[in-house]
Amino acid sequence: MEQFGSLWTARTRLGLFRFRLADDILTWANRGFTDLFAPGASPETLVGKRFVDLVVVGPTWTGFRARLLQEGEACGVVLSCRTYAGRECLVSLDAFLTGRPDQPETSVEGSVRDLGEAGEAGDAHRQAEMTRDHLQAMVAQLGDALIFADPGGRIRWWNRQAEALTGWSEAEARGRLVTDCWHLVAEGTAGLVEDILAAAWRDGRPVELAATTVLQARDGRRRRIAGRVDPVRGAGAPLGTAILFRDVTSLAQEAREREKARRLEALSRLAGGIAHDFNNIMTGLFGYIGLAQIDAPPGSRMAERLGKAEATLGKARGLSNQLLTFARARPPQKRAVALADFLRQEVRNACLGTALTGEFAFPPDLRPVDLDESQFGPVVHTLVARAARARPTGGILRVSAANLALTGAEGIPLPAGRYLQVVFHDDGAPLPESALDQVFDPFSGSGQPDEGFDLPQAYSIVKSHGGWLTVRPGAEGGTDFLLFLPPSCLLREDGPALPAVQGGLRGRVLVMDDEDIIRGVAADMLQFLGCTVELARDGDEAVALFRKAQEEGRGFDVVILDLTVPGGKGARLTLPLLLALDPRARVAVASGYSTGPVMAESQKYGFIGAIAKPFEIKSLHAFLAPLLGAVEAARPLARAPGP
Secondary structure, three states, X not given: OOOOOHHHHHHOOOEEEEEEOOOOEEEEEOHHHHHHHOOOOOHHHHOOOEHHHHEEEOOHHHXXXXXXXXXXXXXEEEEEEEXXXXXXXXXXXXXXXXXXXXXXXXXXXXXXXXXXXXXXHXXXXXXXXXXXXXXXXXXHOOOOEEEEEOXXXXXXXXXXXXXHHHOOOXXXXXXOEHXXXXXEEOOOOOOHHHHHHHHHHHHOOOEEOOOOOEEEOOOOXXXXXXXXXXXXXXXXXXXXXXXXXXXOHHHHHHHHHHXXXXXXXXXXXXXXXXXXXXXXXXXXXXXXXXXXXXXXXXXXXXXXXXXXHHHHHHHHHHHHHHHHHXXXXXXXXXXXXXXXXXXXXXXXXXXXXXXXXXXXXXXXXXXXXXXXXXXXXHXXXXXXXXXXXXXXXXXXXXXXXXXXXXXXXXXXXXXXXXEEEEEXXXXXXXXXXHHHHHOOXXXXXXXXXXXXXXHXXXXXXXXXXXXXXXXXXXXXXXXXXXXXXXXXXXXXXXXXXXXXXXXXXXXXXXXXXXXXXXXXXXXXXXXXXXXXXXXXOOHHHHHHHXXXXXXXXXXXXXXXXXXOOOOOOOHHHHHHHHHHHOOOXXXXXXXXXXXXXXXXXXXXXXXXXXXXXXXXXXXXXXXXXXXXXXXXXXXXXXXXXXX
């Protein structure tokens, strides 16, 4: 070894050597080497022999050689070996390559130090090896991923969880820089990995990963992770860096879903309150317009204008229904639907007036789903409208669907089971990644000015159908909206026809409502239908009128109670008081929350039925006719005298 002085190399007890990498032939050795491995021989007599014949090594030699080829050096390697003379011992080996591994002239130069007989020293070494093996086995079983890098930032070891999350095997990653295999993505953090490692060493304390940290795997897949970076020191000297992290993608998604649900719940309560008050007002308008139409001469300009007013008001009722749907106060009225046919029809209708063209891909065995078509149609129109805004100059909207089985491991917030997946893909300008989590948030302010509550409402409707709606960047650009829906558990059938108006009625009706306009229009409509009417503002007044009528021997045939009375007794509190006076009392419930729990299952709560606001004279007649009995059936409606 030219770099060592000849006197030192001759006298040191440290064994020095050089052998060719290609064939392991020893080309030079000092006296310390021969004293250790071939006592009594001269260095010259060992030249030309194979290194591994002189130093009979165990299985650890393979790992030593692999490390040498990969890193160009291997220091502090402990080998259990047997010398040429048959002595068992432990040695510490340091070696390095003189050139590239693929060059034939490359040699291995290094030193070897005797650690002692393979007795006490061997036992100590084996104990250390066992401890190390046990530690590695324990770390390998950690639920978290662990990476250990040396002070130079090169990876020395990581466990199976790190392999799974990064896509790099330990063999591939070992010796590489951490920045080569551990790619983090977070907004506004250029050079993120380098900054984290530098901060850990600069401050001498652990660095927690930011909540927005995303790990990009080797295949491009991204995961939200949490963890920390710890500087590791031993005897005051730096040993390296330990990086501990775990996949929290599903936890982050669950947190976003909870926050989204909280915001939507707040807005739904507001929407429900608005719809309730709006329906009360519309009940009055529908009632008085209906009465005016009856008085207007057929074919007159007044009748025509009243008809237009009623039609316009009908559109307002549609707005109220949308508010109730968003508030989840109007549960979907589902029936089994062939999804492929439904989507083709709705998408084609929605594309009219836009520059989009719909393309469809549905398998022949696509299962039916249970839908309220009146609610789900606007969902489709909302998604088409968003795609049209993304491609104002025209393009293709690809709609596909497939049967799907979820196991619960996909990170989708739905129970495991069978589903249908629908994908709306447009190739327009993609949504920024930072906006993906806010698309369905009505408070984010990220929507288009003309969107209103469309996307949040679409999300709410899909959820009410037992499904889930989400968005992601398209695989080749553009944007994908994904819907997941459970398959149908209903038989396909057509809805029943509404009963026809039968004619005038006779009977006594008690109406309780806290709104003056509702009481007034209800009285006018019921009197026109031939009924005698009494009115109450709240439950206490209704009970008092009911008791008085009983005492006078002129009880009520039907009682209609408003479900909600602010500051007073509503229908649910009033009902048991009336039944206590007369167990045979026929009590109905009315509400602007058209199909809330009490309205949807009124008989379960003790009522004989429910009537939804806003109601017209025809719907009021249809509701009461089976209860009071129609007189002069099929007679055209005519104004009856007052009570």
